Amino acid sequence: MSSEQTSSKRQHVVETAYRLFTQDGFHATGIDRIIAEAQVAKMTMYRHFPSKEGLIVEVLDERFRRFEEQLDRMAAVPKQPEGMIEDIIAWYGRWFDRADFNGCLFAHAIAEHGSPGHPVFEAAVRQKESLRRRMAHILEKRMSGAEAETASTAILMLLEGATLMAEMGQGGKAIDAAREAVSDIIAASRRT
Secondary structure, three states: OOHHHHHHHHHHHHHHHHHHHHHHOOOOOOHHHHHHHHOOOHHHHHHHOOOHHHHHHHHHHHHHHHHHHHHHHHHOOOOOHHHHHHHHHHHHHHHHHOOOOOOOHHHHHHHHOOOOOOHHHHHHHHHHHHHHHHHHHHHOOOOOHHHHHHHHHHHHHHHHHHHHHHHOOOHHHHHHHHHHHHHHHHHHHHHO
């Protein structure tokens, strides 16, 4: 088997696992189901992913890469910091409206593997912390570093809460409230 075919099989397993984990959760999705739905041999699965934990980390890392690429494309368009933060909020709003929206895979990973130091927990935390740092970096153009750290943490909490509300069927209301609160946070930093 060529390295291209091996890479393709590996990617197919990751995509299948992503779909199943998103739909049904990590604990509820067994390796045998992933093997069956991906239509790969058990040996192929274990050659690529010796453990379910390793597969989960790979799925999270793949989702993280895709999210970062989307944010990088948005950031490539020159805008004021407020516009860059609004782009992130708008991305969440579009995500909430997608037919395949099932909540945040990273938050679900933290909920199901909630032990600091656990590889799945750490993979999920990397994504959340990366988004917070990205927003802090954006906000440092408008406020001090300490204020940007505090504001980015607050915005992340708003987005996480909005995501939970979207899972409850209130995505539009949640994203509007988050947008308003973020605007207030940024405006307050200008007054200090």
